[in-house]
Amino acid sequence: MHPLIRLVARRIALGILLLLAASVLIFAGTEVLPGDVASAILGQGATEKTLANLREALGLDRPAVVRYFEWLGGVLQGDLGTSLTNRRDIATTLAGRMSNTLFLAFWAAVIAVPLAILLGLVAVRYQGRWPDKLISGTTLASISVPEFLLGYIAAFFLAVQFKLLPSVATMHGGMDLGDKLMAIALPVLVLVLTVLGHMMRMTRAAILNVMQSAYIETAELKGLSPFAVIARHALPNAIAPVVNVVMINLAYLVVGVVVVEVVFVYPGMGQYLVDHVAKRDVPVVQACGLIFAAVYIGLNLLADLISIIANPRLRHPK
Amino acid sequence: MRMPLSAAIGLFLTALYFLAAIFADLIAPYGMAEVVGDVWEPISAEHWLGTDSIGRDLLTRMIYGGQTTILIATVATLLSFTTGSILGFTAAVAGGWVDQALSRFVDLMMSIPSLIFALVVLSVMPVSLPVIILVMGLLDATRVFRLSRAVALDITVMDYVEAARLRGEGRGWIIFREILPNALSPLVAEMGLRFIFMVLFISTLSFLGLGVQPPMADWGGIVKENKDGIVWGVPAALVPAVAIATLAISVNLVADWILNRTASLKGGRGG
Numbered sequence: 001m002h003p004l005i006r007l008v009a010r011r012i013a014l015g016i017l018l019l020l021a022a023s024v025l026i027f028a029g030t031e032v033l034p035g036d037v038a039s040a041i042l043g044q045g046a047t048e049k050t051l052a053n054l055r056e057a058l059g060l061d062r063p064a065v066v067r068y069f070e071w072l073g074g075v076l077q078g079d080l081g082t083s084l085t086n087r088r089d090i091a092t093t094l095a096g097r098m099s100n101t102l103f104l105a106f107w108a109a110v111i112a113v114p115l116a117i118l119l120g121l122v123a124v125r126y127q128g129r130w131p132d133k134l135i136s137g138t139t140l141a142s143i144s145v146p147e148f149l150l151g152y153i154a155a156f157f158l159a160v161q162f163k164l165l166p167s168v169a170t171m172h173g174g175m176d177l178g179d180k181l182m183a184i185a186l187p188v189l190v191l192v193l194t195v196l197g198h199m200m201r202m203t204r205a206a207i208l209n210v211m212q213s214a215y216i217e218t219a220e221l222k223g224l225s226p227f228a229v230i231a232r233h234a235l236p237n238a239i240a241p242v243v244n245v246v247m248i249n250l251a252y253l254v255v256g257v258v259v260v261e262v263v264f265v266y267p268g269m270g271q272y273l274v275d276h277v278a279k280r281d282v283p284v285v286q287a288c289g290l291i292f293a294a295v296y297i298g299l300n301l302l303a304d305l306i307s308i309i310a311n312p313r314l315r316h317p318k
Numbered sequence: 319m320r321m322p323l324s325a326a327i328g329l330f331l332t333a334l335y336f337l338a339a340i341f342a343d344l345i346a347p348y349g350m351a352e353v354v355g356d357v358w359e360p361i362s363a364e365h366w367l368g369t370d371s372i373g374r375d376l377l378t379r380m381i382y383g384g385q386t387t388i389l390i391a392t393v394a395t396l397l398s399f400t401t402g403s404i405l406g407f408t409a410a411v412a413g414g415w416v417d418q419a420l421s422r423f424v425d426l427m428m429s430i431p432s433l434i435f436a437l438v439v440l441s442v443m444p445v446s447l448p449v450i451i452l453v454m455g456l457l458d459a460t461r462v463f464r465l466s467r468a469v470a471l472d473i474t475v476m477d478y479v480e481a482a483r484l485r486g487e488g489r490g491w492i493i494f495r496e497i498l499p500n501a502l503s504p505l506v507a508e509m510g511l512r513f514i515f516m517v518l519f520i521s522t523l524s525f526l527g528l529g530v531q532p533p534m535a536d537w538g539g540i541v542k543e544n545k546d547g548i549v550w551g552v553p554a555a556l557v558p559a560v561a562i563a564t565l566a567i568s569v570n571l572v573a574d575w576i577l578n579r580t581a582s583l584k585g586g587r588g589g
Binding site: 018021022025026029030031140141144145146147148149152153155156160161251254255258259262263273274276277278280281282285286289292293296297300 | 438525548566567
């Protein structure tokens with residue numbers, strides 16, 4: 001078998017294994033409590049009867065291993081269980097919220113990725129001079145403020161003081177694309193700001209690393225034009241690290257989205273998760289946690305696959 | 319060697335925050351949960367930062383909030399460092415299946431974003447300070463584990479470790495007397511960064527309502543309590559941003575300096 005295919009197959013198998021293990025961990029995360037989960041959920045005001053009802057709803061009379069496999073079997077068939085608080089099917093509620101979250105994350109990524117790569121290139125081109133220093137200075141400042149505070153700073157100035165954008169991202173069915181984009185402008189801006197810093201810094205480091213290699217110097221010395229050096233020698237080798245940087249930061253976006261949705265009261269998955277953690281609705285939390293973990297693991301897997309495929313040394317085995 | 323200006327400023331501000339946290343009871347002008355004025359009063363001579371959503375003095379809330387935030391972040395960092403570095407060193411020194419088991423487990427833990435995993439665990443745990451510190455510290459220990467294992471792997475191949483092994487020292491001696499002193503400087507610099515991460519983490523949890531519970535004050539909670547004022551043009555919720563950002567940048571500057579200083583001692587880059 002071609003070694004490339006073997007590597008890709010092995011990496012995908014590892015990804016699936018990791019996802020399975022992550023599902024065990026998420027399930028176990030809600031079982032670590034010493035004592036009774038039901039009384040922890042209901043608090044001190046619980047009566048014997050409500051406790052017994054909840055224990056039955058959660059299936060606590062059966063061993064954890066059995067419940068895990070039932071849960072996993074359901075998840076594999078698209079059944080995420082029912083919410084404890086409103087008795088609704090979690091999968092149907094999640095579908096709408098997930099598309100909202102993906103909509104938000106998609107636009108944040110569409111803006112942040114090209115911008116970060118461009119600014120990373122600018123920082124490399126003017127390395128050590130003021131544009132480079134300005135970019136690293138802003139990066140340090142932006143990663144020192146948590147997302148939710150960036151959100152309120154943006155809302156305070158852009159929405160309240162200058163009344164440019166709406167401060168709350170309400171979504172409803174009758175909106176066309178323009179209205180929707182206007183509604184999510186602020187959350188997108190905040191998400192872009194939170195991932196931009198890391199992405200620029202890592203892009204800068206990745207490209208610098210390639211540009212300082214011996215083969216780039218050789219290409220310059222043998223008289224290739226700067227364009228040819230970049231197109232023929234730098235670019236093929238820079239693809240893998242840059243794609244890696246992008247994927248890692250998109251995975252980071254998954255976490256950022258949770259907090260930003262709460263700030264702008266956006267009806268997405270993150271807000272759904274946070275609301276139900278406070279309500280101690282364990283099935284919802286497990287379902288959301290699993291989906292967030294799957295997206296995170298999936299993006300990391302994609303990053304590895306692209307760098308395997310983009311590596312010229314693996315494409316042409318000896 | 320002279321201390322660079324940036325590191326001096328960083329050290330000064332960091333010390334200031336820690337002193338304010340330690341002596342909060344002495345310097346706070348009012349009581350922690352004492353209602354002393356109207357809702358969201360503007361800045362005045364009596365209330366240097368104005369008042370909050372139910373008329374408490376905002377400066378007082380910020381000082382007590384800093385105390386809670388810094389205390390939680392410090393204890394969680396210490397927990398994460400002790401667990402992470404002892405396990406990391408053990409993995410590096412023991413090698414074999416111990417290393418494999420620990421490393422694969424850490425890979426697994428890191429495959430789930432820490433905030434998401436913290437939310438999953440907090441959905442069944444009682445939200446109290448020890449629980450939050452434990453969850454934050456143990457989740458973060460994975461990152462310390464990776465760093466300390468990598469650093470210790472470089473050190474275990476040194477001749478002096480080999481010499482200690484040959485003269486029959488136990489694993490504990492090798493970890494604490496041979497590896498720890500030589501691995502300390504990168505770990506201390508990392509400690510600064512982890513501390514900032516903890517400050518951001520606890521602030522985020524409190525903001526989501528899953529961290530420090532009212533009436534106790536902490537920086538994330540102050541944002542949550544005052545966020546409704548944003549729409550009315552009251553900037554009270556933005557005050558913690560200034561505190562968190564300056565603390566984070568100051569600690570960063572100090573950490574950078576420690577890393578550079580120790581790198582130059584060993585003949586590395588920087589200086």
